[in-house]
Amino acid sequence: DAGVIQSPRHEVTEMGQEVTLRCKPISGHDYLFWYRQTMMRGLELLIYFNNNVPIDDSGMPEDRFSAKMPNASFSTLKIQPSEPRDSAVYFCASSLRGPGQGIYEQYFGPGTRLTVT
Amino acid sequence: KNQVEQSPQSLIILEGKNCTLQCNYTVSPFSNLRWYKQDTGRGPVSLTIMTFSENTKSNGRYTATLDADTKQSSLHITASQLSDSASYICVVTFYSSASKIIFGSGTRLSIRP
Numbered sequence: 001d002a003g004v005i006q007s008p009r010h011e012v013t014e015m016g017q018e019v020t021l022r023c024k025p026i027s028g029h030d031y032l033f034w035y036r037q038t039m040m041r042g043l044e045l046l047i048y049f050n051n052n053v054p055i056d057d058s059g060m061p062e063d064r065f066s067a068k069m070p071n072a073s074f075s076t077l078k079i080q081p082s083e084p085r086d087s088a089v090y091f092c093a094s095s096l097r098g099p100g101q102g103i104y105e106q107y108f109g110p111g112t113r114l115t116v117t
Numbered sequence: 118k119n120q121v122e123q124s125p126q127s128l129i130i131l132e133g134k135n136c137t138l139q140c141n142y143t144v145s146p147f148s149n150l151r152w153y154k155q156d157t158g159r160g161p162v163s164l165t166i167m168t169f170s171e172n173t174k175s176n177g178r179y180t181a182t183l184d185a186d187t188k189q190s191s192l193h194i195t196a197s198q199l200s201d202s203a204s205y206i207c208v209v210t211f212y213s214s215a216s217k218i219i220f221g222s223g224t225r226l227s228i229r230p
Contacts (some may be wrong), residue, residue: 042223044220045220083127099210102168103166106163110159111158111160
């Protein structure tokens with residue numbers, strides 16, 4: 001398996017533009033997680049899905065952020081409109097099991113480095 | 118307030134030496150604790166996962182310990198190698214009305230030849 005795949009790896013956009021980040025989880029994994037990492041705040045869980053259904057989106061910073069998982073092999077994180085403070089590395093991770101199901105291994109993608117100017 | 122604090126923030130040691138990284142948490146009720154290694158420009162990779170009933174877990178030269186009473190964990194690296202240069206992140210999962218995940222800010226480890 002190729003692991004978790006994210007695209008693009010780097011994204012530079014101007015403030016106010018819409019940004020869409022993409023993730024393909026490991027085949028067979030039922031859980032998908034979106035994280036954001038900054039120097040100031042470290043890693044933060046934004047949202048996670050189980051079987052394509054959003055379970056906990058309490059980490060989504062504001063309404064400008066939205067995430068979807070239309071099928072088991074694809075998820076998007078969209079920021080509209082983008083702001084300079086959204087600049088960060090966004091990671092996607094997947095796992096066979098998830099929170100509340102005991103021990104589970106998460107596999108992270110390489111991340112998307114977003115820069116909003 | 119549920120928090121995870123790591124120390125030191127950064128550490129420089131010579132190749133071949135041992136080191137210990139610390140993680141203190143105030144999370145309750147505790148579910149499990151993980152240590153991740155994150156190389157520059159890469160996603161985190163899991164090193165160890167421990168539940169409250171486990172005191173120690175090893176993964177090669179990495180050994181994690183957990184004291185659920187004092188809410189402390191440590192990651193010990195033996196005979197360090199240049200490839201150990203990375204950030205090490207402590208992550209605690211706890212269960213409130215739902216499972217929550219809290220990340221420490223990480224320790225940046227640099228190994229010098």
